[in-house]
Amino acid sequence: MTDSKKGRRTSGKRERLAAAAARVLHAQGVAPTTLADIARAADVPVGNVYYYFKTKEELVEAAIDAHAQTLRGLIAALNKLPTPEERLKALLAGWAQQRELTAQYGCPTGTLASELDKRADGPGRSIAAVMQVLLDWTEQQFAQMDRADARELAVALIAAYQGISLLTNTFRDPELMAAEIRRLERWIDSLR
Structure with a gap:
């Protein structure tokens, strides 16, 4: 060899x-x-x-690095779509496709972030950096939609996803995620 x-x-x-x-x-x-x-x-x-x-x-x-690599690949694929609205909706569609897994275990990144944040040895900062990449990318999409409130909208979108991930997991009900994703799609449409 x-x-x-x-x-x-x-x-x-x-x-x-x-x-x-x-x-x-x-x-x-x-x-x-x-x-x-x-x-x-x-x-x-x-x-x-x-x-x-x-x-x-x-x-x-x-x-955590594997999560970061997955996110980089996802962002690269999303960035091939022509408009920020399409990119954001494709992100939502990906989350919707994972709703069964989310119902069983929660959001892969969010649950790890929550668990690691309780530890004093510091790995929570690494996973926070991964979430920061998603937040920054989401903000860029809203900024490309000429939204002056792009940061607030990005936080609202990520918070909505993390919240519905928690509820979907808590109630073991993937349809909660599906319904929230549909609402978020309508919300994105209303921002034009």
Whole structure:
């Protein structure tokens, strides 16, 4: 095995572990999740996890990075749409598609942010940076709609999503999310 092949294989396992960490932490939360849980979800022998991540905290950071990468990919795809209204509605449509998962576990980023914020060791700041990217992008969309109140509208949109994610999860009712997404689409239309 050459170094370049080894590098690709190493990179693949590390990425699988990070993606698995994001999924498992979303489903189980940080405190009860073990390295073995993440290794199992990534289909990696538990002993190999320590080659890539020395501690659970490093895996939590990797999960946060996985959230950031997912968000960057989403934003890149949304930015291909021609108008800010279409981009915002496509964001809403993506949230609506995830409503079953949200009903089961809540918003992947929001629940992790809420859980990490209670810890004194600082990983909550990393997830806040991920949410800041989404907030800033949303503000840019409203600014492109010539809205002087773009920041307030962005906060309102993200807050509405986080709130409905909590209610959807609390009541295990994905239709709450679907109804709120329809309302938010009408709200975006009313801003023209």
